[in-house]
Amino acid sequence: MSxxxxxxxxxxxPDEGRGAAPRLKAAVIGAGMLGLDLAERLNASPLLxxxxxxGRESSISALRRAAQLGCDVxxxxxxxxxxxxxxxxxxxxxxxxxxAHWAALATSGVVLVDLTPSxxxxxxxxxVNGSRAETxxxxxxxxxxxxAVLPVLDEVAKHSxxxxxxxxxxxxxxxxxxxxxxxxxxxxxxxxYAVQRLTGATRAKVMSTISPALPAPAFRAQITVAAxxxxxxxxxxxxxxxACEVRGFAPGYEISSLxxxxxxxxxxxxxxxxxxxxxxxxxxxxxxxxxxxxxxxRHAVARGRRTQS
Numbered sequence: 679m680s681x682x683x684x685x686x687x688x689x690x691x692p693d694e695g696r697g698a699a700p701r702l703k704a705a706v707i708g709a710g711m712l713g714l715d716l717a718e719r720l721n722a723s724p725l726l727x728x729x730x731x732x733g734r735e736s737s738i739s740a741l742r743r744a745a746q747l748g749c750d751v752x753x754x755x756x757x758x759x760x761x762x763x764x765x766x767x768x769x770x771x772x773x774x775x776x777x778a779h780w781a782a783l784a785t786s787g788v789v790l791v792d793l794t795p796s797x798x799x800x801x802x803x804x805x806v807n808g809s810r811a812e813t814x815x816x817x818x819x820x821x822x823x824x825x826a827v828l829p830v831l832d833e834v835a836k837h838s839x840x841x842x843x844x845x846x847x848x849x850x851x852x853x854x855x856x857x858x859x860x861x862x863x864x865x866x867x868x869x870x871y872a873v874q875r876l877t878g879a880t881r882a883k884v885m886s887t888i889s890p891a892l893p894a895p896a897f898r899a900q901i902t903v904a905a906x907x908x909x910x911x912x913x914x915x916x917x918x919x920x921a922c923e924v925r926g927f928a929p930g931y932e933i934s935s936l937x938x939x940x941x942x943x944x945x946x947x948x949x950x951x952x953x954x955x956x957x958x959x960x961x962x963x964x965x966x967x968x969x970x971x972x973x974x975x976r977h978a979v980a981r982g983r984r985t986q987s
Contacts, residue, residue, distance in 0.1 A: 708770030709733030850894035897961030
């Protein structure tokens with residue numbers, strides 16, 4: 679989504695001042711780094727508002743910070759969400775917990791946006807197949823790696839026949855919480871599955887490094903694709919255009935290197951966090967949370983149109 683397209687989305691949004699539908703009410707399950715940053719982004723959106731952050735007894739201090747953002751808080755997790763009057767729920771917990779969260783909410787009519795690597799729901803990246811957010815009630819954001827590489831790989835698939843894909847991510851240790859560390863196997867497996875499913879690759883291999891280096895490195899994904907029938911000129915232009923679209927909602931998204939040579943496509947994606955309270959190196963949180971919000975906004979616009987028609 680380009681900056682102009684994002685502005686158009688907001689212009690077409692329901693206008694409370696003219697008596698149209700109000701902003702959608704959202705809840706966040708999980709009060710870690712991901713959940714708190716997400717709550718802040720939701721309250722900054724013109725189409726959404728965070729009314730509840732639900733965590734566990736062990737996250738009381740984090741819930742206090744959520745309360746300072748103006749959100750109601752609860753230590754009862756998904757149980758509190760099932761009692762709340764909300765339209766959209768964001769799951770920022772673990773892959774293991776997510777199926778139970780969907781089971782608890784499946785009949786409620788809410789939209790559930792899954793930020794865990796559980797592989798449940800319809801796999802979505804805003805610039806690849808974001809239209810699914812308009813009607814689908816169970817959305818999977820795959821992983822931060824998936825959100826970083828799928829826009830590039832989608833363009834590769836448009837301009838070549840994809841054989842093998844290798845993705846190597848590097849993320850700063852300080853931006854990786856306990857849930858992400860526990861979910862590393864699921865993170866890798868779900869990202870591999872999404873790459874194959876959405877690009878048609880015959881094989882995908884994902885590796886991840888959690889770096890303790892200081893200063894902390896920016897989030898980076900190195901992509902290597904073996905392909906045939908490559909249309910190099912259109913491919914390079916397409917990848918540059920895709921990166922521009924992603925910067926419409928994640929301004930720190932960059933293609934820091936790109937080469938096409940003898941059937942191999944190599945690209946490096948770097949994501950720097952900008953704005954909010956995240957440190958610059960926390961691009962992994964930036965890319966998935968920004969994607970989650972823009973998809974929920976797209977759903978809000980679609981719902982507003984249906985209401986007005």
